[in-house]
Amino acid sequence: MKILITGAAGFIASHVADAFIKAGHEVVIVDNFRTGYPHNLNPQAKFYELDICDPRLEDVFAIEQPDIVDHHAAQISVPLSVEDPLTDAEINVKGLINILQCCVQHKVKKVIYISSGGAMYGEATEYPTSETYSPKPLSVYAINKMVGEDYLYFYHHTYGLDYTVLRYANVYGPRQVSHGEAGVVSIFVEKLLAGETPTLNAYPDEPDGMIRDYVFVKDVVSANLLALQKGSTEAFNIGTCIETSTRTLYLEICKQLHLQIEPKHADARKGDLHRSLLRIDKARGILGWKPQYSLSEGISEVIEYFKHRS
Numbered sequence: 001m002k003i004l005i006t007g008a009a010g011f012i013a014s015h016v017a018d019a020f021i022k023a024g025h026e027v028v029i030v031d032n033f034r035t036g037y038p039h040n041l042n043p044q045a046k047f048y049e050l051d052i053c054d055p056r057l058e059d060v061f062a063i064e065q066p067d068i069v070d071h072h073a074a075q076i077s078v079p080l081s082v083e084d085p086l087t088d089a090e091i092n093v094k095g096l097i098n099i100l101q102c103c104v105q106h107k108v109k110k111v112i113y114i115s116s117g118g119a120m121y122g123e124a125t126e127y128p129t130s131e132t133y134s135p136k137p138l139s140v141y142a143i144n145k146m147v148g149e150d151y152l153y154f155y156h157h158t159y160g161l162d163y164t165v166l167r168y169a170n171v172y173g174p175r176q177v178s179h180g181e182a183g184v185v186s187i188f189v190e191k192l193l194a195g196e197t198p199t200l201n202a203y204p205d206e207p208d209g210m211i212r213d214y215v216f217v218k219d220v221v222s223a224n225l226l227a228l229q230k231g232s233t234e235a236f237n238i239g240t241c242i243e244t245s246t247r248t249l250y251l252e253i254c255k256q257l258h259l260q261i262e263p264k265h266a267d268a269r270k271g272d273l274h275r276s277l278l279r280i281d282k283a284r285g286i287l288g289w290k291p292q293y294s295l296s297e298g299i300s301e302v303i304e305y306f307k308h309r310s
């Protein structure tokens with residue numbers, strides 16, 4: 001199959017592009033290097049340096065005629081989405097609409113849309129949170145991811161465009177930069193390897209930090225591979241359903257690096273959710289997906305990556 005993947009100069013989609021190519025698919029990448037890097041691009045992919053909001057995206061579809069679109073490109077910073085909501089909407093809503101228009105015009109068979117289970121549900125009252133929970137987004141980023149899902153539903157209903165939504169938990173792994181949505185693993189590893197003392201952000205009443213569902217990037221990749229064939233018109237949480245506090249995460253990294261350093265402490269950042277944990281039975285049942293990597297296995301790969309990078 002020919003797959004057009006957006007955002008594959010970035011962290012997650014670069015791994016997805018590598019896996020699609022390894023599985024024998026033809027891959028076309030669209031990215032404008034807003035937060036991605038040329039060194040993440042798979043050399044076997046055809047690359048277009050282009051903004052997803054650019055009307056010339058249509059030319060790419062006309063030339064390439066992709067069967068599938070896997071849409072990862074996005075404005076990913078939650079704080080930035082609050083400071084500059086128009087930019088978030090420009091990329092995460094208008095960019096998506098531009099892509100969907102091209103999909104309809106060029107008869108794309110399916111769109112895999114990347115949403116955020118880690119942000120969209122807000123401070124949920126149901127833990128672990130399932131896909132049926134009514135989202136209460138607490139950031140512009142989360143609102144626009146939710147709106148994106150509504151657009152997918154509309155394009156399916158109106159034009160018959162097939163889709164699958166993957167709602168990622170907090171993804172971590174090699175190539176993640178330290179300012180991402182869930183960059184805390186990279187931040188801790190980078191700082192500790194550099195001999196610096198990391199800062200643990202926490203709410204005063206929860207000194208061990210926030211609760212998160214950390215999913216390793218290679219598990220996220222396998223969900224994308226399965227979504228090529230399965231999960232038509234459905235949304236799936238892609239997490240581990242295991243809760244980890246920031247302190248537990250920090251201590252695991254320290255253990256693997258044979259370090260005993262007490263972190264500095266600072267207040268939680270504005271907009272940080274207290275707790276996020278995803279129920280994953282639906283992906284298990286319909287996609288046949290389950291996470292394969294434990295937190296300690298994933299962290300060990302991140303440490304190896306940063307050791308060899310520096």
Ligand SMILES: NC(=O)c1ccc[n+]([C@@H]2O[C@H](COP(=O)([O-])OP(=O)(O)OC[C@H]3O[C@@H](n4cnc5c(N)ncnc54)[C@H](O)[C@@H]3O)[C@@H](O)[C@H]2O)c1
Binds near residue numbers: 007009031037051181
């Ligand atoms: N990292 C996480 O924990 C997490 C969690 C939930 C959802 N997601 C979603 O996964 C996707 C990938 O995130 P990531 O962590 O790999 O981020 P990333 O910043 O590493 O990747 C995003 C890529 O999109 C590109 N991009 C941004 N705006 C663009 C535009 N206007 N035109 C073309 N390309 C553009 C960037 O250059 C970058 O290469 C995003 O949709 C994000 O919202 C990530």
